[in-house]
Amino acid sequence: MAKLQHCGLVVEDLEQSKRFYGDFLGMEEVPRSPTFTFAGAWFRSAGTEIHVIQARDTTAAAGFPDPGRGENTGLATHFAFEVDDLEAMVAKAEKMGVPIVGGPMGRGDGVHQLYLHDPDRYLVELFQWVDRGEGSEERAAVRD
Numbered sequence: 001m002a003k004l005q006h007c008g009l010v011v012e013d014l015e016q017s018k019r020f021y022g023d024f025l026g027m028e029e030v031p032r033s034p035t036f037t038f039a040g041a042w043f044r045s046a047g048t049e050i051h052v053i054q055a056r057d058t059t060a061a062a063g064f065p066d067p068g069r070g071e072n073t074g075l076a077t078h079f080a081f082e083v084d085d086l087e088a089m090v091a092k093a094e095k096m097g098v099p100i101v102g103g104p105m106g107r108g109d110g111v112h113q114l115y116l117h118d119p120d121r122y123l124v125e126l127f128q129w130v131d132r133g134e135g136s137e138e139r140a141a142v143r144d
Contacts, residue, residue, distance in 0.1 A: 001089075004048055005048065005123035006042075006051050007050055007051070008053060008099065009053045009120065009122055010053050010058055010061065010062045010063070011053065011061035011063070011119065011120045012119070012120055014040065014041065015045070017041065017118065017119055018041055019096075020050075020098070020118045020119055021043040021050055021052065021118070022043060023055050023096070024040065024092060024093070024118070025043075025047045025081060025125075027050065027105045028044050029041055030044045032051075035079060036064060036119045037052060038053060039054035039056075039057050039058035040052055040053040040054055040057075045081070056129060062079075063122065064120065064121040064122045064123060066118075069088055074109035075102050075115050075125075077123060078115065078122075078124060079121035079124060080126070081125070081127070082127055083126050083128050084126070085128065086112050086114065086126060086127070089114070090104060090114065098117075099117050100114055101123070102115035102117050110130060110131035111127050111130070112127065112128050113125055113126065113127040113128075114126050116128075
């Protein structure tokens with residue numbers, strides 16, 4: 001079985017991204033390979049990592065498409081983090097000025113979720129199980 005180990009994201013402002021993934025989401029910043037010659041940072045939580053790479057050191061543009069330019073992105077393309085207290089994350093987002101773009105809302109299967117943008121407009125879902133209901137062991141196994 002394959003397991004997602006990390007996502008690589010090109011970012012414009014490395015320090016803003018460190019605040020988002022480290023301070024806001026509470027991920028642990030971990031050492032990067034000492035052979036890398038480009039700016040970036042690695043963050044880890046529950047065995048999964050986010051690797052952010054400074055845009056000026058790559059050939060890729062930072063961030064997610066801008067709906068303001070007519071790019072219809074909706075809430076489909078995203079990555080998600082399970083959290084223990086979604087309401088606390090809403091309050092933290094408001095306090096830190098992190099823009100919420102969808103939710104909080106029920107998903108219909110015992111999950112409440114919200115969507116927000118990181119500093120480079122990558123779409124991030126935060127979700128919390130509020131009612132696992134019947135079959136929760138099977139759903140938990142699929143998630144793990």
